[in-house]
Amino acid sequence: MAASGARTAAIIGGGVIGGGWAARFALMGWNVRIHDTDRDAERRINEVIDRARAAMPGLWDVALPDEGRISFHDDLAEAVEGAEWIQESVPERLDLKHEIYAAIQGACTEAAIIGSSTSGFRPSELAEGATRPGQIVVAHPFNPVYLIPLVEVVTGPGTGTARIDRIRSTLRDIGAHPLFLRREIDAHIADRLLEAVWREALWLVSDGVADTAEIDDAIRYGFGLRWAQMGLFETYRIAGGEAGMRQFLTQFGPALKWPWSKLTDVPELTDELVETIASQSDAQSGRRSIAELERIRDANLVAILRGLKARDWGAGRLLNAAERRIGGAPRSLDALSLTSPLPTGARAVPLDWSDQNGHMTEHRYLQAFGDATDRFLALVGCDDDYIACGHSYFTAETHIRHLAEVRAGARIEIDTRLLLAEGRRLRIFHRMWEDSRLVATGEHMLVHVDLESRRAVMPPPELQDKLARVAKAHAHLPEPEGAGAAVGRPPERQPDPQE
Structure with missing residues (x-):
């Protein structure tokens, strides 16, 4: 069900890119209206959105907003009426785009942003003859739009500061990274770089130096791994050693004049070369369907992005920043009712959390419950600042019960x-839910420690007071089923004389 008061985006032109835009907006809580004249568009777009539903929520460690309502419209004017953001993704024909913009501007509000997914046209070309030229901007994404955060934004002189600010905030709100170009240029930034690599790759095949699989291996096993987390210039800065970029340019700059590259030439795409490339590509990947390759691509991207997210680096830092904006979780006990278990987790199960059976692996249950423990501790005052002062809680015992299967993509919630809460010990009980179904429980015994001595110590009075407040409120709740089975009450345990 769409969230009340959801914002509205219109997607003009479906296909892979338009469907990706629709998925990103909808999964971030926007209502989405789609217009495409192709009779098969609805099926194709729904397939893209289904892939996004399986992959995109798993990027986040918080629950995304309720999915927006998605609707298909034969009438373009109906689709754009009242829309806040209108994204055009029709084929790269300037005359067609001009025709579409005339129809859009005849029906949309003056405040609406009209973004074009064009990979090559400049905004000055797109806005020729437009009623309101400053309303049309380039917003060029990268496939799959629902996972790759980069959106190249090119504005014109009539766009205005207020609209630019709205473009920036809107794209950030849907988890994208707006990269504003300093001035308009054919093919923007990323496609110009990609075109250079693509041209060289075509020459390598044409000259018989390498086949398509070998070229892909050179990228994915080599510099592609560096580029994914540091880009080009920062990678070469490291290559210069302690002296950095100046040393790199001094040492390797002369090589730029060597006759290695054919960047200014393009191999003729003869029937023979096309057949060579196509047959090599078939041999490389043809055993898998395009749909299967898309699912593999998405799962791999999720794993890479989550790895960067854990390091708070590159695209992972963008995800963490967006997550802080959309998380919306209470930050203190004062914002919560203590008469029931505390909400300590809400998220989708990522694709890389599932095993060969398609359900969440055992150690991911522990991770989910461990994250919930951290959330509970932060609520009672044992947060990052507290830990930085030299004290924390260490987990001494854990007992997890697996009650029902949880599959990748499922939305789970945890309460605690x-x-x-006596002396140095803390005993908490988590419940994991999928909708109204209890799927797992986790019980943990923790001990308060001094991080310098690594020994158990009493928590300070202010922390004890917060824990006592929660313990008093929770004491009236019925004993949870499964509590005490293995954690906190081991048989024949001798009492600690210091407790």
């Missing part, structure tokens, strides 16, 4: 009850 405080069972014991």
